[in-house]
Every structure is written in structure tokens, then in C-alpha cells.
Amino acid sequence: MFKKYLPYIRTELRKIFNGKIIAVKGRGGMGNRISAVLTGIVYSRLTKRRLIVDWHDLTYSKRGINAFHQFFTSPDVDKKLEIPYTTSIAPSIWQNRPRRSISSMIRLFGPDHYDPQEFKRRYSIDLSRIDYTEEVLVMFGYRFDWREIHGHFARAPREWRNLDKLSLMRMLLKKHLFPHPSIQRKVDEFKTRYFKGPVIGVHIRYTDNKEHPERTPSIERFPYIIDRLVGISPESRIFLATDNLKILENYHNKYKNVITTEKWHPPGGEERLHSNIECPDRLQNGIEALTDMYLLAQCDYLVYSSTSTFARLVRLLSSLDDSRIFNIERWKIFEDRLKTLSNTRRNP
Numbered sequence: 001m002f003k004k005y006l007p008y009i010r011t012e013l014r015k016i017f018n019g020k021i022i023a024v025k026g027r028g029g030m031g032n033r034i035s036a037v038l039t040g041i042v043y044s045r046l047t048k049r050r051l052i053v054d055w056h057d058l059t060y061s062k063r064g065i066n067a068f069h070q071f072f073t074s075p076d077v078d079k080k081l082e083i084p085y086t087t088s089i090a091p092s093i094w095q096n097r098p099r100r101s102i103s104s105m106i107r108l109f110g111p112d113h114y115d116p117q118e119f120k121r122r123y124s125i126d127l128s129r130i131d132y133t134e135e136v137l138v139m140f141g142y143r144f145d146w147r148e149i150h151g152h153f154a155r156a157p158r159e160w161r162n163l164d165k166l167s168l169m170r171m172l173l174k175k176h177l178f179p180h181p182s183i184q185r186k187v188d189e190f191k192t193r194y195f196k197g198p199v200i201g202v203h204i205r206y207t208d209n210k211e212h213p214e215r216t217p218s219i220e221r222f223p224y225i226i227d228r229l230v231g232i233s234p235e236s237r238i239f240l241a242t243d244n245l246k247i248l249e250n251y252h253n254k255y256k257n258v259i260t261t262e263k264w265h266p267p268g269g270e271e272r273l274h275s276n277i278e279c280p281d282r283l284q285n286g287i288e289a290l291t292d293m294y295l296l297a298q299c300d301y302l303v304y305s306s307t308s309t310f311a312r313l314v315r316l317l318s319s320l321d322d323s324r325i326f327n328i329e330r331w332k333i334f335e336d337r338l339k340t341l342s343n344t345r346r347n348p
Helices: 003-016 030-047 102-109 116-123 146-150 165-175 181-194 221-232 245-254 282-296 309-317 331-346
Strands: 021-025 050-054 136-139 199-204 237-242 301-304 325-327
Touching: 021 030, 030 050, 030 136, 030 146, 030 165, 030 282, 030 309, 102 116, 146 165, 165 309, 181 282, 199 221, 199 282, 199 309, 221 301, 221 331, 237 245, 237 282, 282 309, 301 309
Parallel strands: 021 050, 021 136, 199 237, 199 301, 301 325
Antiparallel strands: none
């Protein structure tokens, strides 16, 4: 609905921008990157700066390609604009290097250990400030930086000012960031072909998160919920999106109506998909991730873990009410929700 208005919106935005730039660099997985872009869209509006999204890094890109424009369209992002070489740039470490990736800057200037907060202090502006005078600002992030930007919402578009964090993110995802038409076609074609009857969307991330126990989902909870949902709707299909080949195989063996998109998995089956040196086509890897994301958002039920940024974005994209959404990290509410669904099924 909103896509047909993109040219008009871009024209109107150019009228209010001041010629200065905010550039959002890519870092982390797809969920992290999208969250940072949403922050960039808001910061752009608050400061009247033109927005550039720079995903030239090799996580999802073939060398020299800005992967963002292969994945998304947005009225807020100027596709033709590139980060200029200028000394008027913040943080100043980017002087003479505005088009480098975060990873290449870390190789040049450190730190030599994994420290996300130090990375941000060194290579990203302070988003709680909107008084920078530099021509170009550079930022990146791993999440939607609500706390940093919300203090300046008196400057935000009027219709944004009373939105809470999740409502704002949902609005941005649905009205300011659209899948590339080629990805939308893949989503539509898969849905038309395979989404017959009720579909239970299941997202299980279980590769690199295993190294971080606080971000590892309790995977034994997934079958418990799925079994109950299948009991309520025996004709249901299960759309499974996972980065773990062994989980994929187990679910195909356990359930008869599992559907999945085709995607590349590492030979061992338990290594992360993004930034994997064995991945033959990283751009395609990103397309596959986004296809899963938008398909999950179209399912009739959603089972996910909020330890995944990617899955939290799916939750926001979905139009389902809470009764059909199951976050396995909120274990105590499942029984009441499942009972309600079961009663609704028996008494339509």
C-alpha cells in the first residue's frame, strides 16, 4: 500500500533535510542491522539529516556491493547518495576512511578483543546528542537505541511522539522499511504454494548463540508448544526457520507437515550462517534470511525465543494478536493461552 508513494515521500523528505548526513554502518547479524537502520531512520528525522545505509562489508555482500539495497527499499534512505570524503565527520576516527566497514576499522585501530560497548564508543556517535555540527555522522548498533533517542522526541513527527518503543518499531518496519521487490516475490510465491490451512511459524536460532548461554533458547520447549498447537489444529503445517541443520532434520523426522525454504547450511550443520567463511554466496544468505523473516510474519501462529533479535523483529512484523504468539522465554503464560485457543477451537 505504502510502496506506491515512495517517490513522493522521497521528494518531500529532500525538502526538509539540511544537506548533512547520518550514515548507518552494518555490524552483526540481520536482526542487529535492521534494528540499527530503524534507529538511523529516527535519528535522521530528528536531526533533518539525509540517511545513508552502508552495508558494503562482507557479512552479506559480494565485494563492492552495498547489500542493503539488494535487501530493502525505504523512502528514508537515499540509494544514490554515497558517504563523502570529508574532515567534517564524527567520530573523527572515520576521517579519510568514511567508506570502510566497522570490521576493517577494528582491524586497523582495535580493540583487539571482542567488546561491543568499546566498539560503539570508538566508531559510533553518541545517539543521545543531536547537536553535532559535523557534515557527516557515522553510527552503528546492535539494537534499537530507544533510550538514547527518545529524549529528543519533541522534534519527532507529531504522529510518532506518543508511540512507545515497540509501537514505533512496528510502525517503522511496516511503513518505512520494505523488502526488496525480488524478495517480496519469493515470499508471495512460497506462501501461495505452501501455506495451505493453518501454519505454525517456528523460529529456532541455535548455532553461534550456544557460545552465549544467556542468549541460548530452551529448545526443549518448542516441541511442547508445537505438539499442543497441532493437537488443537491437526491439519496445521509447520513452517520452520532455523540455522541449525540437525534441528531441521529432527523436526522433519518428528512432524509430518514441516515446510522450509531452501537455504545453505554449513557442512557441520551447527555453525552460524552469517559471516561464515564457507558460505558460497553471502548475498544469497541474506536473501534467504529475509525470506524466512517475512514468511514467519505471515503465519497463523508464531513460536519463537526473544533471545533472538531477528525473532523479535518477526514478532513486530506479525499482525497476530497475543493469543497466537508464543515466546518460549515466557513459559508461565503458555497454559492459559493454549487453553483459550483450545476452547475457541471447540466453540467457534
